[in-house]
Amino acid sequence: MTPALPRIDETHDPARKSWVESANGHADFPIQNLPLGVFVPDGSDRPRIGTAIGDCVLDLAALSAARLVPEPVQAALAEPVLNALFALPAAERGALRQALSALLSDPSQADVLRPMLHDSATVEMRLPAAIGDYTDFYVGIHHATNVGRLFRPDNPLLPNYKHVPIGYHGRASSIRPSGVPVRRPSGQRKSPEGDTPIFGPSVRLDYELELGIWIGPGNALGEPIGIENAAQHIAGFCLLNDWSARDFQAWEYQPLGPFLAKNFHSTISPWVITAEALAPFRQAQPARPEGDPAPLPYLWDAADQSGGALGLTLSVAIETAAMRAAAVPPFILGEGPASNMYWTAAQIVTHHASNGCNLMPGDLLGTGTISTPDDSGLGSLLEATRGGSAPVRLPGEERRSFLEDGDRIIMRARAQAADYVPIGFGACVAEVIPAIG
Structure with missing residues (x-):
């Protein structure tokens, strides 16, 4: 077997x-x-x-x-x-x-x-594969809580969050490998003067620190993937920066969710870290807090719970144009474990195919932003700056509420376990360049 x-x-x-x-x-x-x-x-x-x-x-x-x-x-x-x-x-x-x-x-x-x-x-x-489809999930529970608290202080998580892996279908055509610049997008955002929109470059451009999951063997349309077999459908992992125009998203996301705020560019690290390479770094999925609901049976597997999480340390750093000119090294914005995921990769795959959706080799799934419960490893500026109200202090007296042209974002991941040689994912890097026009 x-x-x-x-x-x-x-x-x-x-x-x-x-x-x-x-x-x-x-x-x-x-x-x-x-x-x-x-x-x-x-x-x-x-x-x-x-x-x-x-x-x-x-x-x-x-x-x-x-x-x-x-x-x-x-x-x-x-x-x-x-x-x-x-x-x-x-x-x-x-x-x-x-x-x-x-x-x-x-x-x-x-x-x-x-x-x-x-x-x-x-x-x-x-790009490692011809990406047929891309789906972004929202399984970083601390990110979901932090962002939800900005808009719903008394009820940050919606009722479905702890029952179902939340996700949406993104745009595969705009995924690019590390090193390709990301152009600041233009679009609609709410006018500061009222409820009417204005059009122009995003002024609240943000990064999102995620893992990418590469699909291996797929499934036929109409045939679900059982949770006990889901790991066999995962070829490997990468880093994913799912850039986000927060001002566009706030205006457009209701009632159908993210659209132009998310599909203008996503950056991935170019090397696929295989599932086999990560075998020594498997660890138990963190226990759910007391009182949280147990996953429905189709999402529960004891083997996945005992080894479905990954012992990775994720980090995100910024290098501004001024820092490069002064030869100042990149500044670490956040660092923390990948175990801050409410659902495992296998649960994500199983849920995606549970309605019979056919996954195909080379499809890419994003975990959603992974953040720590404290400020040490927040995976986006939206969280780190409290929605832009508390700018991050950088070297040279620079500050950032959101990204400026010339900013370079550098993401890394490192797998470590006692008695084994550590391995890394390589860098996931992109620089923000000005909008057109």
Whole structure:
């Protein structure tokens, strides 16, 4: 029987080293990670599938052509996106991971593989998959509480929040990889003088610190995904900055929810941190507070509750134009654990498909903003500034209520567990550029 959650194996061995010297002790990409992504080598215009190893990218298309990986994954690795690989059973993707770990830890393979390595500083990273659909959830309970308290001080969470993973369908076409600038959007917002709208650039532009969930094998239309099998449909994770124009959102969201305030740009980290890589960092889902309702049976699985959360530390930093000019390092706006999620990734997937909605390989799901219960790890400026009324103090006497042109937002995630080598997600970075016109 296939295990519901990925298992720890020799690829996670903390003693395992790579002949790629930069991988040993690397903050993000030691040999215990081996994330998947799509890159374009310097001097080429053809996207290729690769894996990050230290400061290098290993060309998996070339590795496949040399028949150095298991036969079931060879055709998928020749594709320009990861969709075909995501569609394969988790066991076959796991076999690829084991093969890569063996090759990159065996010094006798160095001469064969070295020509397939590229300096990561010289490659262009692309979106990992052709994203057919994107859904954003709202499972960060402290974010939901903080934001709800701004508008409903006496009743911050609506009655359905603790019964159902809240989500909405977003716009897949405007998702971009780390490094692509985000243009300040223009749109309607409520006039300060009354209830009539005005049109112009957003003046309350914000970031949102989230995790992205990549769908692996999908499900047929009309066939739900049981909670006990949901983990088998998750190929991996990334960081997600779901930019938000708060002024547009306040004007337009009733009665149908977010629209232009959210669909102008979303930034993701380009490397897919596989579910298998994260096996040592699984942890129990935090117990619900006393008095909270138990999930309905279709959302409850004991194995998921005991290992469905991830031991990740998330952080978000800002680097303003003035800070760059003065060579001041990025300023940490917030840092906290990813366990501040009311629902697990498996519960999100199960609920999404519970009505028979068909998920497809390469679909992307966002967790929603993840925040801490205190001010140490708030995932948006809306929370950190109390709706803009208490600006954040930055180095050089700068302040921010919301983002200004030239601000660069940098998100990171790091997985840590006792007796295992930490791994990272790489950076999720984008700079705000001025609106058109």
